[in-house]
Amino acid sequence: MSLSRLGDWLASTTMAGVSAAGTSLAAETDMLLRRALVFSKLFTRSWGHPETFRELMKHKIEVMSKRRAEQCIKSLKTEMIIEKEQVTKGVRMIEGRFRSPHAVMFPNQLPGCVQWARWRAYLPAVRRKGVCIHLAGTGDHSYIRREVGFAKGLLEEGVGSILIQNPFYADRKPPQQFRSSLENVSDLFVMGAALISECNFLISWARWEGYGPMALSGVSMGGFMASLAGSNVREPTAVVPCLSWTSARPAFTEAKSRYLSEI
DSSP states (O other), rough: OOOHHHHHHHHHHOOHHHHHHHHHHHHHHHHHHHHHOOOOOOOOSSSOOHHHHHHHHHHHHHHHGGOOOOHHHHTOOOOOOEEEEETTTTEEEEEEEEOOHHHHHOTTTSOGGGEOOOEEEEEEEESOOEEEEEOOOOOOOOHHHIIIIIIHHHHHOOOOEEOOOOSGGGGGTTTTTTTTTOOOOHHHHHHHHHHHHHHHHHHHHHTTTTTTSEEEEEEEEHHHHHHHHHTTSOOOOEEEESOSOOOOHHHHHHHHHHHHHHH
Protein backbone atom coordinates (compact mmCIF):
# COMPACT_ATOMS: atom_id res chain seq x y z
CA MET A 1 0.00 0.00 0.00
CA SER A 2 1.37 3.43 -0.98
CA LEU A 3 1.51 6.29 1.51
CA SER A 4 -1.08 8.22 -0.52
CA ARG A 5 -3.51 5.29 -0.43
CA LEU A 6 -2.88 4.89 3.28
CA GLY A 7 -3.71 8.56 3.79
CA ASP A 8 -6.92 8.20 1.79
CA TRP A 9 -7.95 5.22 3.86
CA LEU A 10 -7.30 7.01 7.15
CA ALA A 11 -9.22 10.06 5.97
CA SER A 12 -12.27 8.07 4.85
CA THR A 13 -12.49 5.67 7.79
CA THR A 14 -14.91 6.59 10.59
CA MET A 15 -15.17 5.23 14.09
CA ALA A 16 -18.71 4.05 13.39
CA GLY A 17 -17.65 2.08 10.36
CA VAL A 18 -14.78 0.44 12.13
CA SER A 19 -16.90 -0.40 15.19
CA ALA A 20 -19.55 -1.94 12.98
CA ALA A 21 -16.92 -4.19 11.43
CA GLY A 22 -15.88 -5.27 14.91
CA THR A 23 -12.28 -4.13 14.47
CA SER A 24 -10.33 -1.67 16.59
CA LEU A 25 -9.32 1.50 14.76
CA ALA A 26 -6.01 1.57 16.63
CA ALA A 27 -5.21 -2.05 15.77
CA GLU A 28 -6.17 -1.65 12.11
CA THR A 29 -4.18 1.57 11.77
CA ASP A 30 -1.17 -0.05 13.40
CA MET A 31 -1.24 -2.98 10.98
CA LEU A 32 -1.60 -0.73 7.92
CA LEU A 33 1.26 1.49 9.02
CA ARG A 34 3.47 -1.54 9.52
CA ARG A 35 2.62 -2.88 6.07
CA ALA A 36 3.32 0.50 4.45
CA LEU A 37 6.43 1.54 6.34
CA VAL A 38 8.14 -1.53 7.83
CA PHE A 39 10.00 -3.63 5.29
CA SER A 40 12.02 -5.92 7.56
CA LYS A 41 11.25 -8.91 9.73
CA LEU A 42 12.82 -10.23 12.92
CA PHE A 43 14.42 -13.62 13.43
CA THR A 44 14.46 -14.64 9.76
CA ARG A 45 17.39 -17.05 10.10
CA SER A 46 16.74 -19.35 13.05
CA TRP A 47 16.11 -19.73 16.77
CA GLY A 48 19.88 -19.74 17.22
CA HIS A 49 22.34 -22.47 18.05
CA PRO A 50 21.19 -24.79 20.87
CA GLU A 51 24.58 -24.42 22.54
CA THR A 52 24.01 -20.67 22.82
CA PHE A 53 20.85 -21.25 24.86
CA ARG A 54 22.63 -23.80 27.05
CA GLU A 55 25.45 -21.35 27.73
CA LEU A 56 23.03 -18.51 28.45
CA MET A 57 20.97 -20.60 30.85
CA LYS A 58 24.05 -21.77 32.72
CA HIS A 59 25.37 -18.20 32.90
CA LYS A 60 21.99 -16.98 34.16
CA ILE A 61 21.89 -19.59 36.93
CA GLU A 62 25.52 -19.35 38.03
CA VAL A 63 26.23 -15.64 37.51
CA MET A 64 23.34 -13.30 36.75
CA SER A 65 20.82 -14.78 39.19
CA LYS A 66 23.45 -14.56 41.93
CA ARG A 67 24.47 -10.98 40.96
CA ARG A 68 28.05 -12.05 40.27
CA ALA A 69 28.54 -10.17 36.99
CA GLU A 70 30.88 -7.60 38.55
CA GLN A 71 32.97 -10.36 40.10
CA CYS A 72 33.34 -12.09 36.73
CA ILE A 73 34.32 -8.84 35.02
CA LYS A 74 37.10 -8.15 37.51
CA SER A 75 38.57 -11.59 36.94
CA LEU A 76 38.71 -10.94 33.17
CA LYS A 77 40.77 -7.71 33.52
CA THR A 78 39.02 -5.93 30.65
CA GLU A 79 40.97 -3.03 29.10
CA MET A 80 39.32 0.31 28.34
CA ILE A 81 40.54 1.95 25.11
CA ILE A 82 40.01 5.72 24.77
CA GLU A 83 39.93 6.64 21.09
CA LYS A 84 39.01 10.34 21.30
CA GLU A 85 38.86 12.95 24.03
CA GLN A 86 38.30 16.69 23.92
CA VAL A 87 37.03 19.46 26.18
CA THR A 88 34.74 22.13 24.73
CA LYS A 89 32.85 24.76 26.72
CA GLY A 90 33.23 22.88 29.96
CA VAL A 91 32.11 19.53 28.50
CA ARG A 92 34.44 16.56 28.35
CA MET A 93 33.53 14.46 25.31
CA ILE A 94 35.06 10.97 25.19
CA GLU A 95 34.72 8.12 22.72
CA GLY A 96 36.00 4.70 23.62
CA ARG A 97 35.64 0.97 23.24
CA PHE A 98 36.39 -2.24 25.06
CA ARG A 99 35.94 -5.88 24.34
CA SER A 100 32.67 -6.99 25.85
CA PRO A 101 33.28 -9.17 28.92
CA HIS A 102 30.52 -11.40 27.58
CA ALA A 103 32.52 -11.88 24.37
CA VAL A 104 35.55 -12.91 26.39
CA MET A 105 33.49 -15.57 28.17
CA PHE A 106 31.47 -16.65 25.11
CA PRO A 107 33.34 -15.63 21.91
CA ASN A 108 30.98 -17.56 19.63
CA GLN A 109 28.02 -15.47 20.79
CA LEU A 110 29.58 -12.11 19.90
CA PRO A 111 31.84 -12.64 16.87
CA GLY A 112 33.69 -10.06 14.80
CA CYS A 113 32.61 -6.44 15.22
CA VAL A 114 29.80 -7.37 17.63
CA GLN A 115 32.31 -8.06 20.41
CA TRP A 116 33.53 -4.44 20.66
CA ALA A 117 31.42 -2.32 23.01
CA ARG A 118 31.58 1.25 21.71
CA TRP A 119 30.42 4.30 23.64
CA ARG A 120 30.43 8.08 23.79
CA ALA A 121 30.35 10.18 26.96
CA TYR A 122 29.43 13.80 27.69
CA LEU A 123 30.80 14.67 31.12
CA PRO A 124 31.21 17.90 33.10
CA ALA A 125 34.86 18.86 32.78
CA VAL A 126 35.15 20.97 35.92
CA ARG A 127 33.26 19.25 38.70
CA ARG A 128 32.78 15.49 38.56
CA LYS A 129 29.28 14.56 39.61
CA GLY A 130 26.68 11.94 38.76
CA VAL A 131 26.57 10.04 35.48
CA CYS A 132 23.71 8.24 33.74
CA ILE A 133 24.28 5.44 31.21
CA HIS A 134 21.64 5.61 28.47
CA LEU A 135 20.89 2.41 26.59
CA ALA A 136 19.57 2.42 23.02
CA GLY A 137 15.97 1.66 22.20
CA THR A 138 14.77 -0.45 19.27
CA GLY A 139 16.21 0.86 16.01
CA ASP A 140 18.52 3.41 17.66
CA HIS A 141 21.77 3.01 15.73
CA SER A 142 23.28 6.40 16.58
CA TYR A 143 23.95 8.63 19.55
CA ILE A 144 21.85 11.55 18.28
CA ARG A 145 18.48 10.71 19.88
CA ARG A 146 19.97 10.15 23.32
CA GLU A 147 22.34 13.12 23.00
CA VAL A 148 19.53 15.54 22.13
CA GLY A 149 16.83 13.96 24.26
CA PHE A 150 18.78 13.31 27.45
CA ALA A 151 22.49 14.19 27.52
CA LYS A 152 22.19 17.93 26.76
CA GLY A 153 19.52 18.54 29.38
CA LEU A 154 21.39 16.59 32.05
CA LEU A 155 24.59 18.50 31.35
CA GLU A 156 22.76 21.72 32.19
CA GLU A 157 22.19 20.20 35.65
CA GLY A 158 25.82 19.12 35.94
CA VAL A 159 25.06 15.44 35.28
CA GLY A 160 27.10 13.47 32.74
CA SER A 161 25.91 10.84 30.27
CA ILE A 162 27.41 7.73 28.71
CA LEU A 163 25.77 6.45 25.52
CA ILE A 164 26.58 2.84 24.65
CA GLN A 165 25.88 1.01 21.41
CA ASN A 166 23.82 -2.14 21.74
CA PRO A 167 25.24 -5.42 20.47
CA PHE A 168 23.98 -6.06 16.90
CA TYR A 169 23.40 -2.30 16.42
CA ALA A 170 25.36 0.53 14.76
CA ASP A 171 29.09 -0.29 14.51
CA ARG A 172 28.32 -3.61 16.20
CA LYS A 173 25.86 -4.76 13.53
CA PRO A 174 26.89 -7.93 11.67
CA PRO A 175 27.52 -7.20 7.96
CA GLN A 176 24.75 -9.54 6.79
CA GLN A 177 22.09 -8.18 9.17
CA PHE A 178 19.45 -5.85 7.69
CA ARG A 179 18.96 -2.74 9.82
CA SER A 180 17.68 -3.67 13.30
CA SER A 181 16.34 -7.06 12.22
CA LEU A 182 18.06 -9.54 14.50
CA GLU A 183 18.55 -12.77 12.54
CA ASN A 184 18.24 -15.22 15.42
CA VAL A 185 15.94 -15.35 18.43
CA SER A 186 19.02 -16.02 20.57
CA ASP A 187 20.53 -12.67 19.50
CA LEU A 188 18.02 -10.82 21.68
CA PHE A 189 19.01 -12.84 24.75
CA VAL A 190 22.71 -12.40 23.96
CA MET A 191 22.16 -8.65 23.69
CA GLY A 192 20.70 -8.50 27.19
CA ALA A 193 23.36 -10.69 28.77
CA ALA A 194 26.15 -8.71 27.10
CA LEU A 195 24.75 -5.34 28.18
CA ILE A 196 24.64 -6.51 31.80
CA SER A 197 28.39 -7.05 31.81
CA GLU A 198 29.16 -4.01 29.66
CA CYS A 199 27.17 -1.60 31.84
CA ASN A 200 28.79 -3.02 34.96
CA PHE A 201 32.20 -2.39 33.44
CA LEU A 202 31.29 1.17 32.41
CA ILE A 203 30.00 1.92 35.92
CA SER A 204 33.26 0.67 37.43
CA TRP A 205 35.27 2.78 34.96
CA ALA A 206 33.21 5.93 35.67
CA ARG A 207 33.65 5.48 39.43
CA TRP A 208 37.38 5.00 38.92
CA GLU A 209 37.39 8.29 36.99
CA GLY A 210 35.82 10.02 40.00
CA TYR A 211 32.21 10.23 38.85
CA GLY A 212 29.16 9.27 40.88
CA PRO A 213 26.50 8.52 41.88
CA MET A 214 25.55 6.37 38.89
CA ALA A 215 22.29 5.69 37.06
CA LEU A 216 21.00 3.53 34.20
CA SER A 217 18.23 4.56 31.83
CA GLY A 218 16.71 3.89 28.44
CA VAL A 219 13.51 4.14 26.41
CA SER A 220 11.42 1.12 25.40
CA MET A 221 13.84 -1.77 24.82
CA GLY A 222 16.59 0.45 26.24
CA GLY A 223 14.63 0.79 29.47
CA PHE A 224 14.19 -2.97 29.70
CA MET A 225 17.93 -3.49 29.11
CA ALA A 226 18.70 -0.85 31.75
CA SER A 227 16.61 -2.83 34.23
CA LEU A 228 18.50 -6.01 33.35
CA ALA A 229 21.85 -4.29 33.80
CA GLY A 230 20.79 -2.73 37.08
CA SER A 231 19.90 -6.15 38.48
CA ASN A 232 23.59 -7.06 38.66
CA VAL A 233 25.10 -3.81 39.95
CA ARG A 234 26.23 -4.26 43.55
CA GLU A 235 26.80 -0.56 44.32
CA PRO A 236 23.78 1.74 44.91
CA THR A 237 22.65 2.72 41.40
CA ALA A 238 19.49 4.44 40.16
CA VAL A 239 17.50 2.72 37.39
CA VAL A 240 15.09 4.86 35.34
CA PRO A 241 13.37 2.81 32.62
CA CYS A 242 11.09 4.80 30.31
CA LEU A 243 8.13 3.35 28.37
CA SER A 244 9.24 -0.20 29.17
CA TRP A 245 8.20 -3.17 31.26
CA THR A 246 9.70 -5.99 33.29
CA SER A 247 9.46 -8.42 30.39
CA ALA A 248 9.64 -8.24 26.59
CA ARG A 249 7.35 -11.26 26.26
CA PRO A 250 4.06 -9.34 25.59
CA ALA A 251 5.60 -7.47 22.66
CA PHE A 252 6.46 -10.73 20.90
CA THR A 253 3.47 -12.88 21.89
CA GLU A 254 0.32 -11.16 23.15
CA ALA A 255 0.12 -8.42 20.50
CA LYS A 256 0.21 -10.90 17.62
CA SER A 257 -2.18 -13.29 19.38
CA ARG A 258 -4.63 -10.44 19.99
CA TYR A 259 -4.53 -9.44 16.33
CA LEU A 260 -5.02 -13.01 15.09
CA SER A 261 -8.06 -13.42 17.33
CA GLU A 262 -9.68 -10.39 15.69
CA ILE A 263 -9.35 -11.44 12.05
